[in-house]
Amino acid sequence: MSLLAEMNQKALNLGLPISVHLDITYRCNERCVHCYLDHDDHGEMTTAEILDVLEQLADAGVFFLSLSGGEVLMRRDFFEIVERARQLLFNVKVKTNGVMIREKEAARLRQLGVEQVQISVYSHRPEVHDAITKLPGSLKRTIRAIRFLKAQGLKVVLANVLMVGNYSDQQGVIELAKELGVAYTLDPTITPKMDGDRSILALRIPGSDLKQIFNNQELVGDVEEFCAPPPAPGEDVMDGVPCSAGHTACYISPYGDVFPCVQFPLPSGNVRQQKFLDIWQHSTQLKEVRSIRARDLPTCSTCAHVGTCTRCPGLAYMEGNMRGPSTADCEKSYQRTGIPSANMLRLAGEAYTGPLIQIQALANSSPDHAFSR
Amino acid sequence: MAEKYIARSKAIAARMLGGEIMVMSAMDSTFFTLNEVASAIWQAADGRTPLSEIVASKVCQEFDVDRERAQRGADRFVDELSQHGILLVSDQPLVDSSQSMESR
Numbered sequence: 060m061s062l063l064a065e066m067n068q069k070a071l072n073l074g075l076p077i078s079v080h081l082d083i084t085y086r087c088n089e090r091c092v093h094c095y096l097d098h099d100d101h102g103e104m105t106t107a108e109i110l111d112v113l114e115q116l117a118d119a120g121v122f123f124l125s126l127s128g129g130e131v132l133m134r135r136d137f138f139e140i141v142e143r144a145r146q147l148l149f150n151v152k153v154k155t156n157g158v159m160i161r162e163k164e165a166a167r168l169r170q171l172g173v174e175q176v177q178i179s180v181y182s183h184r185p186e187v188h189d190a191i192t193k194l195p196g197s198l199k200r201t202i203r204a205i206r207f208l209k210a211q212g213l214k215v216v217l218a219n220v221l222m223v224g225n226y227s228d229q230q231g232v233i234e235l236a237k238e239l240g241v242a243y244t245l246d247p248t249i250t251p252k253m254d255g256d257r258s259i260l261a262l263r264i265p266g267s268d269l270k271q272i273f274n275n276q277e278l279v280g281d282v283e284e285f286c287a288p289p290p291a292p293g294e295d296v297m298d299g300v301p302c303s304a305g306h307t308a309c310y311i312s313p314y315g316d317v318f319p320c321v322q323f324p325l326p327s328g329n330v331r332q333q334k335f336l337d338i339w340q341h342s343t344q345l346k347e348v349r350s351i352r353a354r355d356l357p358t359c360s361t362c363a364h365v366g367t368c369t370r371c372p373g374l375a376y377m378e379g380n381m382r383g384p385s386t387a388d389c390e391k392s393y394q395r396t397g398i399p400s401a402n403m404l405r406l407a408g409e410a411y412t413g414p415l416i417q418i419q420a421l422a423n424s425s426p427d428h429a430f431s432r
Numbered sequence: 433m434a435e436k437y438i439a440r441s442k443a444i445a446a447r448m449l450g451g452e453i454m455v456m457s458a459m460d461s462t463f464f465t466l467n468e469v470a471s472a473i474w475q476a477a478d479g480r481t482p483l484s485e486i487v488a489s490k491v492c493q494e495f496d497v498d499r500e501r502a503q504r505g506a507d508r509f510v511d512e513l514s515q516h517g518i519l520l521v522s523d524q525p526l527v528d529s530s531q532s533m534e535s536r
Binding site: 062063065066069070073075077117120121122145148149150151172173174175212214 | 442443444445446447448449450452454456458459461463464465
């Protein structure tokens with residue numbers, strides 16, 4: 060176990076929030092086609108409120124602080140917030156599109172001791188990237204920002220969200236990251252909008268393309284090991300927690316709302332009405348999230364993938380049940396290993412509800428066949 | 433031997449977690465955890481107090497360690513962290529080095 064993993068385990072044992080993702084604004088200068096946010100300002104926390112929240116987070120033991128948005132630089136007090144965060148000795152990661160970062164901003168981030176800057180890039184081709192951000196010239200400005208940040212010696216991670224419109228450019232973005240000398244990370248997850256609108260899910264890349272990603276040695280390392288069938292789960296798996304959301308990490312919105320994770324919009328309190336630590340320790344919603352173990356998941360506990368699946372409880376919550384499956388992760392597990400999830404098999408069974416189809420389902424009861432369509 | 437003065441770098445993140453201090457360098461992302469003795473030295477690293485005095489008052493007294501052994505351990509600890517730019521070391525007091533940083 061790495062030192063960092065040991066500390067995470069220690070925080071879990073002590074019930075401490077070691078990581079917080081704080082969105083300081085939902086306003087943005089881009090209008091990305093896959094974005095789940097409402098960019099209007101409905102009453103963001105003031106500078107004083109955010110600085111007070113930072114104090115509370117430091118007192119609560121938070122070490123890793125991700126500042127994100129929206130576009131963080133849309134706030135005029137962005138550097139004041141970062142400066143205070145660094146005075147409080149947080150490990151600060153900034154997520155940005157980089158469009159507003161020039162030499163001066165890059166130098167300031169370096170001077171303040173920001174540990175990492177994550178920048179979204181959708182394609183190496185301007186016509187594709189700019190079509191996704193809906194901001195003409197955005198790729199050029201983003202790449203310029205990366206160069207400024209690199210020149211300052213900052214650690215930069217290029218984040219590549221994959222969707223229908225840019226999937227085929229993935230290799231080009233990897234090459235761009237190499238050329239710029241920055242790390243590359245990809246995310247094929249498109250989440251529903253915060254208001255529940257699921258229309259943007261149509262942008263999710265199809266399963267067959269996911270399979271190609273999982274078979275890319277450059278991305279996953281040992282393909283055979285990565286795509287191996289899941290081992291039988293032990294007791295430790297069944298007693299395990301699904302992820303850090305609500306256990307050692309949480310999310311705070313620009314309006315002060317606290318959620319288990321940015322991808323888990325279960326309202327758990329608001330720092331404008333309660334102290335952060337009070338929410339962390341006493342929120343009934345967070346307590347419920349913390350009470351869930353793999354064995355408590357009605358469908359997933361019976362699934363072959365239970366020990367290896369990347370099941371996101373937040374996506375499951377957005378599908379209607381935080382104890383239910385996250386179908387996007389079922390798809391990932393299936394495309395990675397070729398073995399359908401318990402939920403896929405259940406749905407395949409439910410599809411055959413008419414009398415004639417029932418007979419067909421009974422006659423072809425092998426799991427592989429049940430999933431084939 | 434010349435006296436050493438130590439101060440915490442500004443380019444670090446740090447937090448107490450269950451009696452240990454986690455420290456990460458913002459320069460190279462090196463991650464350390466400091467045990468109770470190292471944490472005591474870390475917290476006393478104000479740039480003005482000589483290391484020998486920190487060892488005497490914060491290590492020998494509080495952890496019941498003999499002076500020579502404590503000093504050797506402290507020198508190794510300071511050397512290692514200074515190599516990663518996490519601690520600043522000088523033979524002169526380091527004024528204004530960590531005054532604006534708030535250790536918790």
